[in-house]
Amino acid sequence: MTEDNLSSHLDRASLAPDPEFTAHANGTQAMYAEAEADHEGFWARQARERITWARDFDQVLDWSNAPFAQWFVGGELNVAYNCVDRHVEAGRGDKVAFHFEGDQGDTRTITYADLLAEVCKTANTLASLGVGKGDTVAIYMPMIPETVFTMLACARIGAPHSVIFGGFSAEALHTRIADANAKLVVTTDGQWRRGKPAPLKMAVDEAVDHGGAVSPVEKVLVVQRTGIEVRWTEGRDVWWHDVQPGQSSTHEAVPHDAEHPLFILYTSGTTGKPKGIFHTTGGYLTQAAYTNAVVHDVHPETDVYWCTADVGWVTGHSYIVYGPLANGATQVLFEGTPDTPHQGRWWEIVEKYGVTILYTAPTAIRTFMKWGHDIPERFDLSTIRVLGSVGEPINPEAWLWYRKYIGGDRAPIVDTWWQTETGAIMISPLPGVTTLEPGSAQRPIPGVSAEILDDEGHPFTEPEKVGYLVLTKPWPSMLRGIWGDPDRYVDTYWHRFGPEYYFAGDGAKYDANGNIWLLGRVDDVMNVSGHRLSTAEIESALVSHHAVAEAAVVGASDETTGQAVVAFVILRSEATDEAAADEDGMIASLRNHVAKEIGPIAKPRSVMVVPELPKTRSGKIMRRLLKDVAEGRDIGDATTLADSSVMALIAKGLGKG
Ligand code: PRX
DSSP states (O other): OOGGGTGGGOOGGGGSOOHHHHHHOSSOTHHHHHHHHOHHHHHHHHHHHHSOOSBOOSEEEEOTTTTSOEEEETOEEOHHIIIIIHHIIIIITTSEEEEEEOTTSOEEEEEHHHHHHHHHHHHHHHHHTTOOTTOOEEEEOOSSHHHHHHHHHHHHHTOOEEEOOTTSOHHHHHHHHHHHTOSEEEEESEEEETTEEEESHHHHHHHHHGGGOOOSOOEEEEEOSSOOOOOOOTTTEEEHHHHSTTSOSOOOOOOEETTSEEEEEEEOOSSSSOEEEEEESHHHHHHHHHHHHHTSOOOTTTOEEEEOSOTTSHHHIIIIIIHHHHTTOEEEEEOSOTTSSOTTHHHHHHHHHTOOEEEEOHHHHHHHHHHOTHHHHTSOOTTOOEEEEESSOOOHHHHHHIIIIISTTTSOEEEEBOOTTTOSOOBOOOTTTSOOOTTOOBSBOTTOOEEEEOTTSOBOOOBTOOEEEEEOSOOTTOOOEETTOHHHHHHHHSSTTOTTOEEEEEEEEEOTTSOEEEEEESSSEEEETTEEEEHHHHHHHHHTSTTEEEEEEEEEEETTTEEEEEEEEEEOGGGHHHHHHOHHHHHHHHHHHHHHHTOGGGOOSEEEEOSOOOBBTTSOBOHHHHHHHHTTOOOOOOTTBSSTTHHHHHHHHTTOO
């Protein structure tokens, strides 16, 4: 059978849950009715059953100051205690928390007892460097165990962390450090990428020094990962190996208020300034643990769970660190890339550790499809029993391929819709309960309520009609705001359709069976390989280049990455000669400039130099028309353009006129 006709051979009966699976599943059909009947009671039960509280809460939800929620009011807990200590206290200290696989093929086995010792030493280290409750810590590190130790040490102390993905540039790091007022940065000398060391601390130096400006950063704690040469600032920089190993391996986990800030995570919005989404303690941990149990169906005694996301993104926070560790799971932590040293690297790891649950992104699945199913077929993947997808819509073809070649035509796939803002999974099938529909995230999980609204803000249920996804009830792991900008929080999420609807920014529709299909962003946010990027942020990076007068960026469909960044620029008159002399050089310089300003993940796939940009009479760039150009389509309705000849000019300039 070729991969093109997977769907025509689909045995739909096989999409119903297997009774054997259902018999042992954590999620149940009854949970839907239970949550429906008593929303707060349902969540209170999850909180009390899954989390150990130092002080029980007095009130489940305080929504009196909506949209600023407080969950589990009066409750006190320590997240690190819940993720680590209590498993050791319960006699499970010898259980493996992480099977670490390094990029170089180096490995480490970390038990819960090891994890406890390391987290305590790290907490003592942070304290010795002056970090106390309420101080923010920036973490700019690769996928290594020390990153997890640091996050948990922060949680233990009550110092909110801000993890910045290692693919972001010094400039991006600088803005995020300044916005969160981070006192300490934890980093590594370098990171391994496809067998080669690449500098990492260098960007921290640049971000902190930033042209001599005053920085909130007092100390930089550096893990030696690659041995790459580093510049050292005496008095500020501290080697991890000089301070952490000698610390005491005990540290008291004092309880924190349920609403104490746990972390800030920056994500792109519709403006040039990234938003510091902030999450708190009790509600976040409750929903991360609950969803990891009922959606991924983690059974800590028997499963080996592997989430391939980077800890720099929310998926890594909720589904490598907090959810699975709260549940006492055994996990794989992988530093490397899927094609180094060979394209079967992931499947080799699945076979080696007997991975039972795999959670990854559609971009990765589409890449594997391109490489061919003969590669996974060389490995024993028979241990896999649940597959997950996250980050962007998964097209039915990729879903079917994933199911057939990775899931042995039997493992249920959970397509999980959620966001940095929601903190945890919101819309997804429950394995063992839901009859699956390839390509659809299907329905809100028990405890979550969603609707689709039309342009006027009215909910509808007609199939195939496209509308806007909204969430209609507060949920425990919801963001508590945007760091330092409460107005932007209200405006962005609670304004478009009024204060009773959280506007997610995604388009959605129902099918004839009432399943929800997510259709991508409806705002100026792109999704490239499951990474969120803002058109405005890339445009502002482009116009900061000396040659650029104006820029417009769109996300064009891309077979592998979902969307790809395509930029249109108008050059300054003084730069046109330079561009005429060496157009390729100019384009390379523009692409590299974006990589420098934001990070390699934001580098445009292509940059087109144009004489004009299509604008409405009010001056708004009509990105829809540029998208038509970028995707090679005939140009759509251009009648609202201020100057209707512009599109002809662009087409002509691109050699299509
Ligand atoms: O557009 C949706 C898409 O990713 C956005 C959230 O991005 P981020 O905050 O970076 O979090 C990604 C990991 C949770 C959403 O607004 N998205 C995420 N998951 C799905 C999805 N789109 C369709 N289906 C999904 N399963």
